[in-house]
Amino acid sequence: MIPQEYIQEVVRRNDIEEVIGQYVQLRRRGRTLSGLCPFHNEKTPSFVVYPDTQSFYCFGCGAAGDVINFVRKYNNLGYVESVKQLASRAGMPLPEEEDKEARARQRLLEINRCAARYFYEQLNAKTPEAALARRYWKEKRGLSDAAIRRFGLGYAPEDFSGLLHYLRRRGFREDELEHSGLIKRSAKGNLYDIFRHRVMVPIIDVRGSIIAFGGRVLDDSKPKYINSPETVVYHKSRTLFALNIAKKSASKRYILCEGYMDVISMHEAGFDTAVCACGTALTPEQVKLLSEYADEVVLSYDSDEAGQKATERSLGLFANSPVKVSVLSYQGAKDPDEFIKKYGRERFDMLLNGTANPTEFQLKKAKAKYDLRSDDGRLNYIREAIDILTGHGVTPTARDVYAGRLAEETGVAKQAILSQMQGALRAADRRSHRKEQKEMVQKGIAADIRVPYTQGGDAALGAASASRQLVAALLQDPDEVPYVRARLNMDTILLPEMQQALQAIFRCAEEKQPVNLTSLQQRLDDKAFQQVALAQAQNHDQKLAQRDIDMYLERLQNAKPISERVAGTSDDQFLNFFANVKKEKGVQEPPPETDG
Known part of the structure; x- marks a missing residue:
């Protein structure tokens, strides 16, 4: 493990405003900065950076943390890798201790590089199988040698252990191979190659690392495609195939296709911004990634029913994106690859320049x-x-x-x-206004706290809110930890996340570590950490003094379970009790929705 003192120093030397400003366009508002969240699609900024606490929080999706957590989430890195990246940025020498997580990722990337070399060598081998694979790429797909090299295309022979032996000879252990997504262990305990007698497509991330593979049969047998499973380096929902090539194009109009083969054919025909999702339907994360590179996206899915459904779903995902979206409509071919082969590049280019807008597409479908x-x-x-x-x-x-x-x-x-x-x-x-009013009623420090009725329900909301406010107060002034610890009865903390947070804060104080998000990140699960970050964000502009802490402690101590407050009441009295609780909190029921 990297020493905590080293991690804290990395955070001190990497100002969060400077680091996040490299990825997100930030606008200063008083003591904070805001911008469009890089982790979900939005048009109104809900992402806030707090220089005073060197933290960030998104009120739209809940993403939160310090500068390390931002780099980790944005670049899809492990925690230690993120620390090392920021350490390098600050010119700090790395700690001597090696890290298992970073080493495992590096080894997996090395396995993938070796596997890609193996598949490419097998494609060019002097065997009947390799000749068949070459004919598939060159004759059936119409690809040039340059395209085959550019995409690193290859062939996996019909051999249960060819790749296995190849990787073993290069010093990779069995446990590493099993975690690679390339090798499996049978019920009898034998290792074997997953990809066999398939043409192979490496999946490369924007940094140029090979992170996974897709394999296609040479005929029409099933399954037609096999894709790598998710690993520590490959998350399909956050990956776009060929983005590593498309991002180098001068054009900002990207073509979103349905599969690898469509993309490769598009590039071969000269459309160098073609990309596709990897073995899954388009995801919000991929839309966000695409919007970082593209000003316009043309949806170019197959013309069959599945392709039309995918188009409709994708339009929904792009609805809140700043990217301009249009839909390619064509006849006489089942997919763009076939269209280009039948009618040529020039006619496809004409189609692109006459693409329909989303409204046009939806009306045509409705009609x-x-x-x-x-x-x-x-x-x-x-x-x-x-x-x-x-x-x-x-x-x-x-x-x-x-x-x-x-x-x-x-x-x-x-x-x-x-x-x-x-x-x-x-x-x-009217519906939008009612929804807005309802959201305004629900907003506030305690709005998102949910307490099960078995633990007090609405009647315990004040105590639950007090526990989170107590956490915020201790983050503002860790010197108050001994005072709180001596007076707090942990049995009064109803929220498990706040119990976990307070215990972590107490341990930090015991071990003489800073009480901040950087320390707590490694001690809390995601749900508890998000709640702690929210508590800090909601209180960034108000100083919580000891009188506030006393009030929170008193509220926790005096909170009574709801069972005591409604014991012996009739049904009508029970309902009236909850109506009064809502009235006390100022919550009004929204009027029934009518369209009249």
């Missing part, structure tokens, strides 16, 4: 569902179209244009459609 020759069909189409046109991101001008088109398609007067659209917009505004 295909209904028979416009019938009254019911026309009415249902208009109803669904209006839902689309009153949604997020559609401008008033676009609504007017599409209302005219709807009128032509259905024979219904444009004014009638616009009138119905205005009613839908007013109803949507």
